[in-house]
Amino acid sequence: MSSIPNGLKYTEEHEYLRETDADDEFLVGITDYAQGELGDVVFVELPTPGDTFDRMEVFGTIEAVKAVSDLYSPISGEIVAVNEGLDEDPSLVNSDPYGEGWMVRIRARDVSELDGLLSDTDYASHIEG
Numbered sequence: 001m002s003s004i005p006n007g008l009k010y011t012e013e014h015e016y017l018r019e020t021d022a023d024d025e026f027l028v029g030i031t032d033y034a035q036g037e038l039g040d041v042v043f044v045e046l047p048t049p050g051d052t053f054d055r056m057e058v059f060g061t062i063e064a065v066k067a068v069s070d071l072y073s074p075i076s077g078e079i080v081a082v083n084e085g086l087d088e089d090p091s092l093v094n095s096d097p098y099g100e101g102w103m104v105r106i107r108a109r110d111v112s113e114l115d116g117l118l119s120d121t122d123y124a125s126h127i128e129g
Contacts, residue, residue: 040064042063077109
């Protein structure tokens with residue numbers, strides 16, 4: 001069974017959004033379910049800080065032994081940081097998807113977009129269905 005932490009927001013495409021200590025800034029990564037489906041992650045291509053994305057626009061790719069998948073921005077905003085640790089150890093996405101395996105930090109352009117994301121219980125129903 002996949003881990004689905006309470007208090008995060010989720011997309012149907014298996015990204016999560018976690019609040020940070022900064023106003024309107026969130027960490028984005030892929031869920032435990034997604035990393036399990038992908039298998040061993042070998043490479044993550046991420047944007048550059050300062051890049052902007054619309055909600056559900058592709059912001060990067062993740063490559064695993066089994067497949068290459070697009071990464072989608074859960075909300076519109078500007079990338080303020082990327083997890084450079086994934087350059088040296090992309091397997092952090094597998095071992096700690098909700099911690100050290102985060103991908104980007106994004107400053108929300110419109111926080112009302114959070115209302116369009118799934119809760120932990122909605123996401124659990126989505127992956128079970």
